[in-house]
Amino acid sequence: MTQSYLSKTKELQDKRLKYVPKGVSNGNLNIASSAKGATILDIDHNEYIDFAGAIGTLNVGHSHKKVTEAVKEQVDKFLHPGFNVMMYQGYISLAEKLCEISPGSFDKQAIFFNSGAEAVENAIKVSRRFTGRQAVVSFVRGYHGRTNLTMGMTSKVKPYKLGFGPFAPEIYQAPFPYLYRKPSEMSDEAYIDHVIEEFKDFFIATVAPETVACVVMEPVQGEGGFVIPPKRFVQAVSEFCKEHGIVFVADEIQTGFCRTGKLFAIEHFDVVPDLMTVSKSLAAGLPLSGIVGRADILNVADPGELGGTYAGNPVACAAALAVIDIVKEENLSAKAEILGQKIEDKLYELYAKHEYVGEIRRLGAMVAVEIVENRENKKPNKAKTAEIIKKANENGLLLLSAGLKGNIIRFLAPLVITDEELAKGLAILEKSFI
Numbered sequence: 001m002t003q004s005y006l007s008k009t010k011e012l013q014d015k016r017l018k019y020v021p022k023g024v025s026n027g028n029l030n031i032a033s034s035a036k037g038a039t040i041l042d043i044d045h046n047e048y049i050d051f052a053g054a055i056g057t058l059n060v061g062h063s064h065k066k067v068t069e070a071v072k073e074q075v076d077k078f079l080h081p082g083f084n085v086m087m088y089q090g091y092i093s094l095a096e097k098l099c100e101i102s103p104g105s106f107d108k109q110a111i112f113f114n115s116g117a118e119a120v121e122n123a124i125k126v127s128r129r130f131t132g133r134q135a136v137v138s139f140v141r142g143y144h145g146r147t148n149l150t151m152g153m154t155s156k157v158k159p160y161k162l163g164f165g166p167f168a169p170e171i172y173q174a175p176f177p178y179l180y181r182k183p184s185e186m187s188d189e190a191y192i193d194h195v196i197e198e199f200k201d202f203f204i205a206t207v208a209p210e211t212v213a214c215v216v217m218e219p220v221q222g223e224g225g226f227v228i229p230p231k232r233f234v235q236a237v238s239e240f241c242k243e244h245g246i247v248f249v250a251d252e253i254q255t256g257f258c259r260t261g262k263l264f265a266i267e268h269f270d271v272v273p274d275l276m277t278v279s280k281s282l283a284a285g286l287p288l289s290g291i292v293g294r295a296d297i298l299n300v301a302d303p304g305e306l307g308g309t310y311a312g313n314p315v316a317c318a319a320a321l322a323v324i325d326i327v328k329e330e331n332l333s334a335k336a337e338i339l340g341q342k343i344e345d346k347l348y349e350l351y352a353k354h355e356y357v358g359e360i361r362r363l364g365a366m367v368a369v370e371i372v373e374n375r376e377n378k379k380p381n382k383a384k385t386a387e388i389i390k391k392a393n394e395n396g397l398l399l400l401s402a403g404l405k406g407n408i409i410r411f412l413a414p415l416v417i418t419d420e421e422l423a424k425g426l427a428i429l430e431k432s433f434i
Helices: 003-019 065-077 091-101 118-129 149-151 189-205 229-244 265-269 314-329 331-355 382-394 419-432
Strands: 032-036 039-042 049-050 106-112 135-139 171-174 211-219 247-251 276-280 289-295 358-362 366-371 401-402 408-411
Touching: 039 065, 039 171, 065 314, 091 106, 091 289, 091 314, 106 118, 118 211, 118 247, 118 276, 118 289, 149 171, 171 189, 189 366, 211 229, 229 247, 229 265, 276 408, 314 331, 331 358, 331 366, 331 419, 366 382, 382 401, 382 408
Parallel strands: 135 171, 135 211, 211 247, 247 276
Antiparallel strands: 032 039, 039 049, 106 289, 276 289, 358 366, 366 408, 401 408
């Protein structure tokens, strides 16, 4: 490492502190120079194995050749005429593809935006217009974004909500099962029954179902800690929505595009949502989000009521079309299951060595481990979690935490990770558990 590189890194770090608000967090303070697959190089030539995947946006990995070729080809044609000014083929083709591959045999449409939060907000807009109702129900521990409306739907106060209110009205958070945290005297089945009853009672004690436009659920809670609900609970929520004319929205922003071993996580639960929100790995890191689902709901708004200046940018649409091809050609659903099992196996090795390793949970390659004081008291151990992540980052492994109490390590490695990259990452992970 030369002095010039050291100076450049320090110079950029200083400029970041001066010119970029501290409200933007940085898990790693080094400066990326290139990235491929599941490996990032910084400007000092240090190598990092990426188990964070830009918070789940890189299921097809960094700089996949098919994606970069599609992007370059589109850039040479045009950057952005604005779909609401003059249409282009990429937007229409991507809408068609999403309608073809998403769950449900009903007539579908798709619409595109820039971020996950925008997709959630617009799903709420069309649900309100379609039902003529105002109330929105999300779930405890849920995360849906940082805009004013989606902050109200999100559980975690710090760092997402403190001091940023007041929030939008008519937002309510329903109970969501967390089997690891259930009362010890309860069986799993009894606990699931209890939470389903709590969910139904919520619509008696908190908000009347006839006033609810939509229920928005992450099929696996992301920022909440990769909490996987029992199938029976998800089906009960879906049935309740059908019974009361409530739009059921599956937030697949972090779970979509094979992360859980199926193209969309909701497929694990034998439930077909009315609408799905998608983003993150949809466009391999380019800003793009969308809603896909029932045409009668999405088509309710009049011209000009939905969209945005950059919504459905053609370069991002080109990347997304390439991603959908890669998903099929490289069988990413099968790769997700294999990758997830390998990470789970390593975590169970660590479980045998360390009393602070609590529950290990997984759906496909959406894997998490809960760090606790000990397995007897199950008390969340945020300090130990931060220590492990810090040590991993210092030794060349990018990791992320999650959970309301910051005591969960989540794994979002690219599904195209090579055996060599995975072995390097798992070796660093093992050394970080001390």
